Amino acid sequence: MTSIVTANFDRNNVTPIRRERTQISVRPVEFAGGGTYGAYRGRRRSRRVARTEPSSSIAKRIFDIAAASGAMLFFAPLLIAIAVAIKATSPGPVLFYQYRYGYRNRRFKIYKFRTMRNDAGDVRGIRQTVQGDARVTRVGRILRKTSLDEIPQLINVIKGDMSLVGPRPHVPGMLAADLPYEDLVPYYFQRHTARPGITGLAQVSGCRGSTAQSGPAISRIDYDLHYIERWSLRLDIMIIIRTIRKEFLSGSGF
Numbered sequence: 691m692t693s694i695v696t697a698n699f700d701r702n703n704v705t706p707i708r709r710e711r712t713q714i715s716v717r718p719v720e721f722a723g724g725g726t727y728g729a730y731r732g733r734r735r736s737r738r739v740a741r742t743e744p745s746s747s748i749a750k751r752i753f754d755i756a757a758a759s760g761a762m763l764f765f766a767p768l769l770i771a772i773a774v775a776i777k778a779t780s781p782g783p784v785l786f787y788q789y790r791y792g793y794r795n796r797r798f799k800i801y802k803f804r805t806m807r808n809d810a811g812d813v814r815g816i817r818q819t820v821q822g823d824a825r826v827t828r829v830g831r832i833l834r835k836t837s838l839d840e841i842p843q844l845i846n847v848i849k850g851d852m853s854l855v856g857p858r859p860h861v862p863g864m865l866a867a868d869l870p871y872e873d874l875v876p877y878y879f880q881r882h883t884a885r886p887g888i889t890g891l892a893q894v895s896g897c898r899g900s901t902a903q904s905g906p907a908i909s910r911i912d913y914d915l916h917y918i919e920r921w922s923l924r925l926d927i928m929i930i931i932r933t934i935r936k937e938f939l940s941g942s943g944f
Contacts, residue, residue, distance in 0.1 A: 800843060
């Protein structure tokens with residue numbers, strides 16, 4: 691299957707890519723222990739595959755642990771300040787968690803700073819946040835704008851549930867263009883052959899926010915697979931640098 695990313699939804703921020711995809715015909719199934727695993731099979735293999743898969747790279751794992759641990763120490767004063775601000779301005783817990791799809795479709799608990807009213811949060815995550823969402827608190831709006839609400843995911847990286855860079859983890863049943871994502875994109879579950887990331891190639895390439903339109907939704911998955919096939923430690927570092935510039939410094943979140 692050939693997928694062309696036309697990027698007509700944001701030509702200034704997204705670079706078109708063209709590639710061949712393997713169609714995934716089997717959805718994830720539950721297994722004893724509460725996780726999930728999907729059988730990966732298709733009609734034909736992709737032309738280009740990374741020499742070392744991200745999930746099996748020792749260098750990537752060492753880099754993740756070292757960088758995430760260092761970042762936790764560096765951000766410690768900021769983490770305390772954010773926790774105090776959340777607690778002082780909105781009743782409810784400081785942290786928010788959801789179950790997301792991870793490596794090989796296994797579900798894991800992802801952590802974030804709570805940015806919504808405690809009585810309005812969507813634990814399942816099916817309802818996506820939109821610009822000016824009334825559920826978001828005053829402090830939460832600042833955290834989302836600067837992407838500081840994602841910092842607790844460094845815990846997920848240290849635990850091994852996530853990587854610093856990889857496809858962003860989705861909630862099970864996430865919708866794209868009013869369809870389950872896997873129905874819109876037949877090769878959707880291929881993105882779970884790598885650990886999910888705090889940031890990814892799709893996000894720094896302009897594919898973030900709502901998946902209400904099919905074009906941006908498909909483009910996001912194409913970028914995820916593009917990253918997996920061309921992964922390198924150098925690419926990870928470049929994506930992290932672009933994320934810092936694009937998210938933390940420019941405040942482009944919502």
